[in-house]
Amino acid sequence: MAQKPSIPKGTRDFSPVEMMRRNYIFDTIKSVFRLYGFAPLETPSMENLSTLLGKYGEEGDKLLFKILNSGDYAANLSDEEVRQASKISEKGLRYDLTVPFARYVVQHQNEITFPFKRYQVQPVWRADRPQKGRYREFYQCDVDVIGTKSLLCEVELVEIVERVFKALGIRVALKMNNRKILYGIAEVIGHADKMMDITVAIDKLDKIGLDNVKAELRERGLEEAAIEKLQPILELQGTNAEKIATLRTVLAGSETGLLGVDEMETVFNHVEALEIDLLVELDLSLARGLNYYTGAIFEVKALDYQIGSISGGGRYDNLTGIFGLQNVSGVGISFGADRIYDVMLGCGLFPEELNSSTRAIFLNLGDDAEKVSLKLLRELRAEGLAAEIYPEPAKMKKQMEYANRRQIPFVVIIGTEELQMEMATIKNMVSGEQQKVAFSRLAEMLK
């Protein structure tokens, strides 16, 4: 077999260094989730196609990875049947974590204690055309609470955003809006029926600019007068409190709109009272594409790195309705691990220590030293110190090179002299400094 093996397009291997960085992100996010009382959940990679199909729009259906039925799936079928994918495939890989979560909640509704606070960190698969930054397999980190309408949950998510990005060292802004306000705006400009059209159009404001959004609104059937009314709302300036005050006037004619304004005000008041150290901004141009949102919506942007949003989410009042369980409100947010990774790499935010989980490596200088080294290693590991020994008595240079390439910070050398003195030479691989240390003090020195 001469051909070098490869992996499918759009998928990735993660090397040890990449994994340690990724785990740092995942571990940080998960530990914050746990601080707020969220508990882990995992669902299978495969779902029945009946669970997945029709949940992500026509485009989404095409992006599902389908799994061939096992066994002689094609042997007893007519040609026509083989051509119908449903006869040869009944399962698909999950496309996101939201639909499986909704499916789980409905399936296990009698065992679950509501409000149900869960987090889920697992890969999802999309048969998208692979391109820079877009993969066919990638992780999502979702946190949701379902079974309560309390706005404390929104406040909690704001705190989670604050704490996650502070822990990672990324400066961010949290943009918020509310679908009820968007509905209110549609209502007061006389187009309550076109709420989704308006939402889809203004969602593009960031990307295509105001003029193109106006053009799209025209295409979607809004007359010039309505577009005129919309513009000043989208361009609303000032503090959150000032925007809230203006909206109260503008939306006076829309009950739903005013409800949205009240919700946002409550959240902002809590954010202020708790002195949450995060830039939280009411952004009326924020719409988010997913149409199951019904209340608050969130999006997080990195301040020091050009990239799309690195987290997003919102409240949905009827997510489980698609599986027959009506009127269970929830709210959640998803952290984009791949983009967060890119921001951290771009801004140099990964801690140096992540390059090696091993603290020290013992050189292998022959049988006698090896025996002593193995015993010392046992003691170090008992103290929780990650350490290893080069497995063969190779040339010193080769062993040092190995330590260097693995980026292990300390090398422990036990030669003939050291053996006699019951001391080890420790070499700091960054500074190059060496010092002799008694065997008994090795753990203490390496910590």
Next chain:
Amino acid sequence: MAQKPSIPKGTRDFSPVEMMRRNYIFDTIKSVFRLYGFAPLETPSMENLSTLLGKYGEEGDKLLFKILNSGDYAANLSDEEVRQASKISEKGLRYDLTVPFARYVVQHQNEITFPFKRYQVQPVWRADRPQKGRYREFYQCDVDVIGTKSLLCEVELVEIVERVFKALGIRVALKMNNRKILYGIAEVIGHADKMMDITVAIDKLDKIGLDNVKAELRERGLEEAAIEKLQPILELQGTNAEKIATLRTVLAGSETGLLGVDEMETVFNHVEALEIDLLVELDLSLARGLNYYTGAIFEVKALDYQIGSISGGGRYDNLTGIFGLQNVSGVGISFGADRIYDVMLGCGLFPEELNSSTRAIFLNLGDDAEKVSLKLLRELRAEGLAAEIYPEPAKMKKQMEYANRRQIPFVVIIGTEELQMEMATIKNMVSGEQQKVAFSRLAEMLK
């Protein structure tokens, strides 16, 4: 949609309590791997079918989950082509972590620093008939070092087994054997060519007993005299040292066999010198089915719970040969997370604390208390204490029930009296005891 949703046969949802227990196992195993200098690796869930096919035998090929090519895969194909799975599927879900690891090593051989110490904890998929204890999606926890023949690696794996199961509280025995010894035995009974037949037969000794193994050996073409010679070897009694001594005599005519004896002796000597606190037993009936092993083989059995082996592995001299990279020796072991879970559950070994990651929940007794609670919660979380508040001012009974069902150990109550006194009542949910604590001392008391 009236029908309750479900998941594919042989797959599982993991509830929060199950997840916290599973994570406890995974975290313990991974932290031991890291103590020994192993670094994490992840490979994609999908591999090209050319990578997977032919690596697991004819039976294994049938158990691969194949993924339909995306797009209009069937539209432009003839009926004949559609029937050839290769035209409609080019990717499959990984079947184990070993073949993807071998593929990774070959593909990235120029970037890898050998000896390469990696661990990998990811799910694998097999289209097996689902039954009790056998799933179509399950996790493997593999640890391997590749690129050295040093027996220190075997010793390290023995230590890892010792430390993992000690940390989990499971009493185990490690059974070891060596493929070179098995070859030597085949050689001295005059059937070097039948080494695999003999291996496969004696691998079943545990399950079907000596008489049936003999019958199978007869079927596989061994004459009575050879079987007679084999029996005392399989039934060898005594300490490891005694068995080693006997084998030296028995295998005097086999160079390979003696090499295997030397290898085992070296490992056992290290185990003794290091005072490894683990029952390590040379078991000549241990064969392990996978035919890529060429040296030491391992298997771990739980002493207090009836179940198959809970870990297993061995040395392979040419794993990467299937992808064109010859003569790279490695050794590894895989921990069976599902079985370990069953043992821990059966023996009651999961720590009580795992039932809830939340330490305390604040009851929600109305607006004023809520505001104070949110501030206190912020302080607790800043101290690393996982805590939450019931999101709505529901009936006290309902909130207490919630705390109970979530198995949260402490409930914090801030009523009108407590508000005035700036104190909180803490209720221990296990003992039922209550005490009043100043707000400022809350973190300290809950720790």
